[in-house]
Amino acid sequence: QLQVVESGGGLVRPGGSLRLGCGASGRTLEFYTIGWFRQAPGKEREGVLCITQDGTIRTYSDSVKGRFTISRDNAENKVYLQMNSLRPEDTAIYSCAVTLGFSHQCPTTSAWFDYWGQGTQVTVSS
Numbered sequence: 001q002l003q004v005v006e007s008g009g010g011l012v013r014p015g016g017s018l019r020l021g022c023g024a025s026g027r028t029l030e031f032y033t034i035g036w037f038r039q040a041p042g043k044e045r046e047g048v049l050c051i052t053q054d055g056t057i058r059t060y061s062d063s064v065k066g067r068f069t070i071s072r073d074n075a076e077n078k079v080y081l082q083m084n085s086l087r088p089e090d091t092a093i094y095s096c097a098v099t100l101g102f103s104h105q106c107p108t109t110s111a112w113f114d115y116w117g118q119g120t121q122v123t124v125s126s
Helices: none
Strands: 003-007 010-012 017-025 033-039 046-051 057-061 067-075 080-083 093-099 120-124
Touching: 003 093, 017 093, 017 120, 033 067, 033 080, 033 120, 046 067, 046 080, 080 093
Parallel strands: 010 120
Antiparallel strands: 003 017, 017 080, 033 046, 033 093, 046 057, 067 080, 093 120
């Protein structure tokens, strides 16, 4: 059984930065494709970024281009989401997810992700 846990959320002012972490127990994340997703109040969940086993990255949301990056730290068994130049519209619950069926490409939709964390709240406000 794989348990996924996010960390690093919080309150930040517009223009600030946060780094979210995605960890897992029971599996080694370096062998899997990992995605970050977010859901704002009253909105549907949307994909943010995804990274494959071999480091290929897919950006799901144009709104984060140039501001957010995704990376792996295999020694720590974690995947990070670095968020810079945060905006109020980035406020959401951020979740990471693991897909077992796509090791070398990022799925087109969240439906292909098998294991999800409970999410961490990110609030961007002055």
